[in-house]
Structures are given as C-alpha cells and as structure tokens.
Amino acid sequence: MERFALGACAAAAMLLLVWVLSRCRSGFDFTDEGFYLNWISSPWDYSASVSQFGFAYHPLYRLVGGDIALLRQANVLIIFASAFALCAILLHSIVAERIDGRSAPRIWIVALALVIAASSLTFFDLWLPTPGYNSLTFTSLMFAAIGVLMTSREASTLSLMGWVMIGTAGALSFLAKPTSAALLGCAVVVYLVIARKLWMRGLVISILAAAALLGVSALAIDGSIGTFVDRVLEGARIGSLLTPDQPIARMFRIDSFNFSREQRVNFALLLVVAFIATSLATRANAAARIAAALLALVFAGLSISVSGGALAPHISYEPFQPMQFWAVSLALVLFAMLSPRRSYRALSRNSLALVVFFIVLPHVYAFGTGNNYWEQAGRAGLFWLLAGLVLSMGLLAGNAAWRNVVPIAAAALLVPTGVLFAAMENPYRQAQPLRLQKTAVEIGSEKSSLLLTREAAAYIRQLRKIAAENGFKAGDPTLDLSGVSPGSVYAIGARAPGAGWLLAGYSGSNDFFNAALDRVGCEPIVASWILTERTSPNALSSDLLRRYGIDFSHDYVEVGSLRSVRSFSPREFESRLLKPVRTLDVAREACELAKRAAG
Template sequence: MAADEQNYSAQSAQKSPMENALVALCAAGTVLIISWLIRYSAYGIDFTDESFYLVWIANPFLYDVSVYLFGFVYHPLYSLLGGDIAALRQANILITFGLAWILTYIFLVSLVPDLKVNRITLLTLSAGFATSAFILFDSWLPTPSYNSLALQSLLISTIGLILADKSEHRASILGWVLIGVGGWLTFMAKPSSALALAVGVFIYLLLARKLSIRMLALAVSCSLALLLISALLIDGSILLFLKRIQLGVEFIGYLGGGHSASQILRIDEFQLGEKLKTTILLISGALLLALWSMCTKNKKWSFIGLLISITLFLITASLTLGQMHRAAGFGQFQGLLIFAVVYAATAAALAHGRLQALKTVSARQWSIAALFLVMPHIYAFGTNGNYWQAGSSAAIFWLLAGLTLLGPLIRERASWLLALPLAVAAQAVTTTLLQTGLEQPYRQPQPLRFNVSNLDIGPQRSALTLSEDYSAYIASAMAAAKNAGFDPNMPMIDLSGQSPGILYSLGAKSIGQAWIIGGYPGSLNFAEASLSRTSCEKIGVAWILFEPDGPRSISPELMSRLGADFPGAYKQVGMWQTAEGAGGYKTRRTQELYRPVKPQETMANCQMLRQKSQK
C-alpha cells in the first residue's frame, strides 16, 4: 500500500511537456489579467454608486444610521493609503484575488489530496481559476464597496468551512475562527447576506458531518465578539449600534425600492440571449473536445487540447494587451457565461466515469459543491435587482462547484493536466466579461481607453484619468465652489439626488447620508428622515447643491420641512453644466451651488420645528 502511494506521488510529480506548456499559459494569463486591472485602476469614476462608496469609506463616523457598515471596515485602508482612489482600487483587486486564490488552492487540495506535492502546477492552476473572482468588476466599479466586502467575506467563510472539522487540530481551529470572521464581515457588508450565510453554513455542517457544538460555539463566539467590538468602536454602545441598524432598515423602507422582507424572499428567473447561449455551447464543446483529446491514448489527437487552450489564451492576451476592443454584448445575464466551463467540467467527468464517478465523490465534497452552487444567491440576497444577475458577481463559486466531479478523473490520472484547459477557459471568460466593463463602464460616457484627461479630485487630491467631459464637469464645480469661498469639510446638502461624486470632489461633508438618493417614490421622506438626525447647527451652515428639474432631484420642499427658507435664505454663488452621461443620463443639466446667508435664522427655525414635533 505504501509503495502504491509512493508511486502515485512520484507519478503526480512528473509533468509532461504539454502540462508544462499549459501551466505556462495559465500563469501568463493570470499575470496579464492582474496587470490589466491594475493599469486601469486610475481610470474613470461613477458619480453615483461608486462615489457613494468613496464618501461612505472616507468618513463613516459622520452618520449614525446605516444598514451597510462596509465603510467602517474599509476606512482604515482608505486612511492608510492616504485616500488615493487608484491605490484603494488596486488593494481591493489584490485582496479579492488573494482570498480567491487561497480558497481555490485548499479546495483543489481537498478534492485530490495526494496531488498536493505538485506545488507549482497546483498554485498556478489555483491562481488561474481565482481570476474568475474578478467578474465582480465586470461593470467597472472597482472601488471597495458592500459588494466587494460581501464577496471577500464569503471567500473567507468558505475557506474556513473547508478547513473546519470536528476534531480540534490547528487547521480545524483556524477554520472555525475564519467562519466566525467571515460571518462578522458578511454582516458588516450586508446583514441580509449574513442571515442567508448562517442558514447555508448550518446546513452544510450537517450534511458534511462536521457539526460540533463545541467548535460551532467557537465560531459564533468569535463572530459575536467582533460584532461587540465593532459596536463599541462605531457607536460606543451596543444599544446605539442596534438602533443604527434598526433605523437604517426603516429609512430604506421609506424609499420604496423593493427592499422589504416580502420582496427579498423571492425566486428570480433569467433569460439567456441567443448570442450568449451560442457562446456557452461553443466554449463547452471546445473544452469537451480538449479534454477528450487529452484522455485518448492516441497521441495524434492529444495536441488538440493544447491548440484549443492556446486559442483561449490568445483571447485573454488580445484583450488584456489592447489588441481587441469590442464589448461582448451578452446582456444583463452575461455573468452566466461562466457556466460554459462548469458544464464542460461536469460533462467530461460524467462522460468518462459515467455514474460510477459520482460514487467516489465524498459526502463532504457533495456538501461543499451544493453550498458553492447557492453561494452566489447568498451573496445577492437582499438586493432589489435580479438575483441571478447580481449573483453572477460571485460566479467563482459556481465555477468551483463544477470542478467537484473532476476529482475522480484527476485522481485516476494522477495529474492536474485535465483541469488546466478549464482554468485557461475561465480566464478567457473572465477577461471577456471585464472587457465589457472597460468598454461600457457603469454610468460613464465612453470606453476607459479613451480617457485622456488627468484630474486631482477629493479631499486628498487623488489623481484619476477621466473623459474630457467628466474632467471639465468636475473642474467647473471645483472652481465655482472655490471662487465662492467653499472650503473642504464644510457641510453640504445634495438636492440633485445623484451627485455624491461632486460632493466628494469638493471635499464636502455630505450630511444626513453619504448619498441622499433621489428618483425613488419615497426619496423625499428618506431625505427628511436622514437629515432629521443631523444637528440644526450643521443644517443652518450647510451649502446646497441643487439641480432644477433634474431627473432625480429632491424636492426643495425638503428644506422647508427642515426649517430652511430655500432659496430665500441662500445665495446662488455658482453654476455649471453636468457632463453627458453623468448619473446615466445622456442630456446635460444645470447644477447650482447655494451658500447660506441666514444660518442663524435657519438654525432657529429648525430647532423650533423639532421642539414642536416632540410635543
């Protein structure tokens, strides 16, 4: 028996020339993709969602009501990097990749433990598959956010689940601690996802026969301890922390945006366009042919797999090196393209071993595969968008689930060779989806490669490369504010409903909320509720950004509800035109900047209204 194991290990350590070539392709693809994303990390900015992330991360302690707590998690990183937006994005990219790499590595080791001696191949293969985590950025919102923290948290949690066991050895204890840390971070990202994760983890532990009350208590204690520390650091009190979240849920309900409990508990559907269906079939078919050629005993056919892999690598290389610029145009469910690799892996395993292959997959492997399949929905749970569309940002979990059945086939052949074309294909799929984001960045007017205007924005004067229109828009706002005497850290109320990016560029304190979002049925009530918790002193001295007849503008009635006479108690001191495409709207609009001229009167009226409401 020992001799067989030694022969098996020796065989696994020997790599064929084809395997060496595929390892080189996979390694090159990983380097190209990461370098590509790092290079573009200083390009572009979205004035709405992404700017909201920046405002929230830059000064999360300014707000006492919130459901999403990611700003507190990322704020130390923001401070460490000096508010450099490009560096912040790069850190987010590398953190996501690093966690995905670790998860993929330990997962592959768990599938075929005997092959872990082949470190270089396994590390390269794991890195290749890990690049699929970058699908998170397929609309080009690379700034840290609740979405990125949710994915990173789930990666940490699943690393812990694989390591965890009933026994109390070092790796198992680390695994249970990571489960607790992952649960805490998921709560800080999206409480709804944390709830879904708790259910998923418990079911997994039961099915995998890993449940240990003692060790589960360790994970729960770790998570609760971190939450307690967070509550004390953020609000100084557990009750105030709970009040923050309670009011956050209540305020989101005012918007009427589809976040109620009855609305998030649903089963969504998806529809694949003909182009996407055809592409999935073509990639799956090509991969099946590649895997078949590598399994055949006829060496004349074996190089077909290498040729197909080279073709897929050339797609990655052409896109990352700027030789191709077209967006794929697969539609809103483009992230489901990753199923081309999943289908190929599953079909290859079943075709080779038929149903016998299923018998060699352990209960733990089935359990983690099942958890991986639902993990994208855990990630998306609570969003008001389609769960399949939102969940595809965590498509790496679908990919890993599809690799489960390859375990018996790889074990039989004592080689990772068959997994390498799948990794190269996953890289090509990821690059194709990322290309869509770079060519059609979220709420930006043009492909990022056309951006040529350099501008320093924000309180830390962070350098970005923007479109000429976006650069002119921001520069005009900054110049008007400076000429009017506006200084960084002065409070401002955004009545445009869609310009947290302008407030961030000016270095303004966005009081009430990091983004007083307009365009929803209850936006006015949301804004009033948020600002009702802001001191009357701040409201009295706050400047106003107003967008007359804007598509998402907050009604000036808000100011009268706060005790301010707008525009009577204010003086217009600046005006500029928005850029085409800003906020996702093609038409240019006028924005106006107002300075308070009767701050004491506004403050007194505000205090009087609040006293009346308390009676």
C-alpha cells in the same frame, strides 16, 4: 507541453490582474462610487446604517491617503488574494490527494490557483472598483469557503483555524450585508451536516469568534453594543422608507433571466469548448494530452491578446455575462452524465456537499438586493466554477493530476477576459470606454488624481473652482438635492450630512430624505451648501428644507452653475451650487424652532 500550457495560463491570469490594476486610475461613477466614497471617507458622520462597510474600509482609505486609485487597487488585490487562497486550499485538498496517493508539486498547485483565481475579477463587471458593501460581502463569502475547507471534527490547529475563519466570515458578512450573513449561516450549517463535519465545539468557537469581532466592531463604531444595535435597526427602518411598496417577503423570490442572442451564442461556444477541453483532459493517451495542452495555449493566447490590447473582440455589455460560468460547469455536468457509472461512486460525501455549497454561495451574495438575483449572483460566479471543478475532480478519481485541470481552467479564463473587456468598454454610468478617458483631474479633499472623460473632468474642475472662489472649505457640508450625484459632493471635498446618498426618484425618497436629516443636528443642515439640477425630473424639492427652517429663495444665493453631459437621463444637465447667506446662529435658531413646530 502541459507545463508550458500551464505557464501560459498563469501568465494570462496575471496579465488580467495587471490590466485591472492599471485601469483603476480611469473612470468615475458619480452615483454608486460617490456614495461609497462619501461613506468610507467619513463613516462616523452617519448614526444609522444597515451596512458598516464604510467603517470596515475607512482604515484602508486612511492608509492610502485618500488616493482613489490606490484604494481601488487595494480592493482588487484583496479580492484576488482571497480567491487565490481559496483556490489553493481547494486544489490541495481535492486535487493533490488524488494523484495516485502522492502529493502534487506545490508549484503546480500555485500556478493553477492563480489561473482559477482570475475568475474572481468578474466581480468588476460593472466597473465599480471602489470598495463597497458588495465587495465586502464577496470577500467574506470567500473567507467562509476557506473556513469550511479547513474544518474537521478534530481539535487540530488547522481545524480550529477553520472554525475561527467561519466566525470571522460571518461577522464580516454581517457588517457588509446582514441579509447575506443570515443566509450564509444557514448554508454553512447545511454543508457541515451533509459533509458530516459538524462539530458542536467547533460551531461554538465560530459563534464566539463572530460575536467577539462584532462586539469589538460595535465598540469601535458606536462605543456600546446597544447603540450599535440601534444603528442597524434604525438604518433598516430608514432604508425601508425608500420603497414602502416592497414588503420584506419580496427578498424571498425567484427571478428570471433571458440571454440576448449574442449571449446565447457566447454561452453555446463556451459550452462546446469547455466540454472538449474536459473530454481531452481526462484521456491518458499522448495525442489527447497534446491536444488538450494546445487548446489551453489557444485560450491563454486569446486572453493575453485581449488584456494586452492586441485583440478587441465585439462584446456588447450584457447584465448576465458573468453567468457564462454556468457554461463551464454545465460542460462538466454533461461530461459526468456521459462518464461510466463507476465514476459517480468516486464522488465523496464531502465533494457533494462542496458542490451544493459553492452553487448556493452566489445566491447568498445576492440575497436581499433589489436587483435581479441572477444578475447580482453572477458577480460571485467564481463559486459556480469551483463547484464544477470539485465535480470534475471527484469524477476523475484516482488518476486526477494537475495536467487534467489545465484545459478546464484555461477555458474558464475566457469568462473574466470577456466580462472585463465588456465592462471596460461600457463602464457603469459613464459616457466613454476607460481606454478613452485620458483627462487627469483632482477629486476630493485629498486631491486624488483620476483619468476621466474631457466633459467629466471639466465639470469637476469648474465645480471645484466655483466652490473655492466663493469661500468653500474642504469638509464643509453639502446637500445633493439632485439625488443622483453624491460623487459631486465628494469631488469638491465636501461632506454629505444625513446619508452618503440622498437618493431621488423612489416613491419614498422624500420620507427617506427627512428621516436621514432628522438624525442630524441643526448645525450641519443649515450650514450646508446645496447642489441641485434645473432639468432633473426626479430632483429632490427644495420645499423639503422648510422642515429645518430654511426658505430656499431667501436663505441661499446661487454662486454658480455649469452644464455638462452624462450617460444616463437626463443626459444633458445643469448643476447649480448655492451658498447659505444667514449667520450660523440665526439659521440654527430657525431650524430648532421649525423642528419643534413640526413635532
């Protein structure tokens, strides 16, 4: 019965993965995803950047031929494969060693790892499957967790690989988000100290591995380490201009959160079923084992029904939904509190260190963001689940077996199932659920095909048509003065000078705009086409272009306009596409004169 239940859970996990992969052809966010694609497609266009995710994912972008759906699917598979490797190593090191002194059959370790790894898919709770700095940060944290599990104070091959993996993870984390990298380094050292695994020679190996990878990256990106350092520092300076009223100290904050009534109900239900599953999983009698297996089958069946389209539960989108992992972990803690006192002594020092390490990692992922830390951390909630599993396996001590974990893992499957369903029904800044987006349209210079809403597809087709009929060529620079539609720039096959997204609506948007374009030569600016919106209250002013010798009313001509709708304000908007009319030499000379006059 347990084998059948585990097989059903593994099938449910794989169906969740297939479900996500199949939806990678659907939907497109014109804001964040547009920014990601502008960056990844042409990372060397930008000389100042804090995150280097564009360079990290550019080879993958070229490998898939610029196909957005394949790029998304590759991102999903990288995250899932990393989670699977982490879960397999964790289960082997903590579960297999406790089966009465014998090794667990590898097939059950693999199956359980697949089930638990499905929880990594909650990362896509906003439905932004295109890779970006967040996906690179999440992946690097999983690499770090794999590394610490492999390390020891011995010079074995496995241990050395672990130390190298930690260094690699640190370097990738820095390339993704330096703030997370700094906190990750602290978290790893604290874990190693608590677990008594700190080995100075190994730590030096990690530092050297990180330095080597960063050095190679710096040379590949900028040709010299000094220029790379300038890139990062200047990127931090320019980025800080967007929100000058928010000091660096604000990164060190404690955010609050409030579950909605629906979330509180879901949390309570999951807490109850996870506690029941945990309790049944620890009992040795046949009736309890059968009940636990049946419960796991029910959870797997629910997940399969939702991902297979047979069941459509009412789950409204809420920003804190991935935090439902805390219900599973809390159920395990409650079980621990009700367990005999002798069970507490079964927790090894390494297990306690791992619990703390895994609890902290989602906050490492979130550190430095301007969003709510709890909301952001929830997208890396897989680590909270792993903390609960480490705790429960420690408490089960010598009688732990793979069958004891199945009901717990099955209950945890309900979290990614619900989160993904809500995400696909309410994709970020999109007007319709993914299942209703069925109109195919070509996007970008690589003419990648996606399924979008009828309105979004018509908007892109018409915008591409207007551009092509007026002499636009793929790769021509285009400035998005709307401040909210970098995806439109990518959709027509243009390149975005200065920054992948010239954000509007912030107190320092104008300063950010000028600082970004000041690092670009005159030619890309004066040769740029312009996309703007008539009705956007936060659109960037055309007066900002006077700094570059551009008189908007005389130096540009409107070649077309189009109306459309979207899910965020203003919902109804009108885009205008304008073409430069001056010769390049005249425009360049005017720009250079204006810049000299501005000092």
